[in-house]
Amino acid sequence: MGAPVNGGRRAVPAGSELSLAAEQGRLADLVDPASPLVPVLTTAGRRFLRPLHVQVVGRPGTGRDTLARALRERLSLSVIGPGEDAQDAADADLWVLVLAGLPRRADHELFSSLPSDRVLAVLGKADTHGDWDSAVAVASTCATRLGAPVYPVSQLLACADLDADEFAALTTLAAAGAGMPSMAGRFLVGRPGSDERRLRQGLLRRIDAYGIDTALALIESGAPVAATAKDLSRALQNASGVPELAGPIGERVARIRYWREVELRGRLEEAAAAGLDRAGAERLLAEAGAAT
Ligand SMILES: Nc1nc2c(ncn2[C@@H]2O[C@H](COP(=O)(O)OP(=O)(O)OP(=O)(O)O)[C@@H](O)[C@H]2O)c(=O)[nH]1
Ligand SMILES: [Mg+2]
CATH class of the missing domain: 3.40.50.300 (P-loop containing nucleotide triphosphate hydrolases)
Incomplete structure (x- = not known):
């Protein structure tokens, strides 16, 4: 949707509303459709909206x-x-x-x-x-x-993705009451090259000692989160601390938006310097609070 037209020019939202227009994908609507700024704003707007x-x-x-x-x-x-x-x-x-x-x-x-x-x-x-x-x-x-x-x-x-064989092996170990030895090397029983040994090596490589220990404890507890390979993988992913990063990342989004707006103003300043609808570019910059 275009912004209201006002005296032949389109109204510009005040202050950081330049970024609001960018967020709404309507930056190019802020200038006359014939303005050479339209392609500049279209490209800058697309960039503003790129994924984090x-x-x-x-x-x-x-x-x-x-x-x-x-x-x-x-x-x-x-x-x-x-x-x-x-x-x-x-x-x-x-x-x-x-x-x-x-x-x-x-x-x-x-x-x-x-x-x-x-x-x-x-x-x-x-x-x-x-x-x-x-x-x-x-x-x-x-x-x-x-x-x-x-x-x-x-x-x-966080990347745990156990397959059916690994899940079956963990279930067998849990049923036998076998815990993860404190020395990870002791977990590597079985003849070198044997399936058992390879599977245990794979488990250590893929979820390491703490992951094996946690998985065994979850299976032993009979928790529904350990009912299938997929459930158990999900439980390990959830215990990884990585999902908790969503909060602190979210707290930085406002700063990210601010720096994207700085970049957007930079494009407008370049366009003005290059003489591309200088008046239009300067108006957007001034009304966005940049030309002080
Ligand atoms: N136990 C454990 N091992 C990890 C973890 N993350 C990575 N590793 C292991 O650490 C080693 C290096 O992991 P990468 O992700 O390649 O680390 P990098 O910083 O890219 O290292 P280089 O490519 O060697 O420079 C691999 O053997 C991984 O399996 C983790 O959270 N826990
Ligand atoms: Mg690496």
Whole structure:
């Protein structure tokens, strides 16, 4: 729907309503249909509406690729991991910094190089701290050192996707009352190369010791959440801390919108400088509160 026409020019919403018009996909309606700004606004409007784009950063080995996958699968975000397309990285509007323990110098440097209003720090591989409370305690110390909240997550559990064989093996183990040994290596019983051994190796690789322990406890408790491979995978995903990131990400959406509006104004300023309906561009900028 077009905005009301006023004296041959279309009315412009005040202040940050430039972004409101962008959100409603009607930026181009703010100028005369014959204005050379129409294609500029159409392109800028499309860009304004692109999906939220996250870049996962951190030191090598911290679980960045796995976290990128977890954010895609659990939170349906558009995410790039390490070493992916540079142009894609340039388009990021939220950065997730993965820590693997208390922040080291490289983590501090990386953290301070990112836009402080759009960065989220997580303590990855939280399942490797023995129990979740220990991971929460480490994340809290990380937060004190970093001066920002740090959320414990197990990106591996967030990607849990057990197959029927793995579920059957876990059910058999639970029925036998077999717990996860404190030394993960002791879990690897069976002849090297045997099906049993391969399956156990697969379980360790896919959900690791804490995931196996949690899965066995859930099956033993007879909880409906552990009734099928799919249910159990879902329960592990829900215990990963990744779904809880939706809250802090949501809290940053207003800042993301603000920076997208800054970019939009930048396009208008360029158009004005290039003489493309300078009056129209300057009017939009002025009425959006940028030309002060
Ligand atoms: N226990 C556990 N292991 C994890 C977790 N996330 C990743 N890993 C393991 O850590 C290793 C590295 O994971 P990646 O996701 O490739 O990490 P990266 O930061 O991309 O590492 P590089 O590609 O080696 O630079 C793999 O063996 C993963 O299975 C987790 O949440 N828990
Ligand atoms: Mg990797």
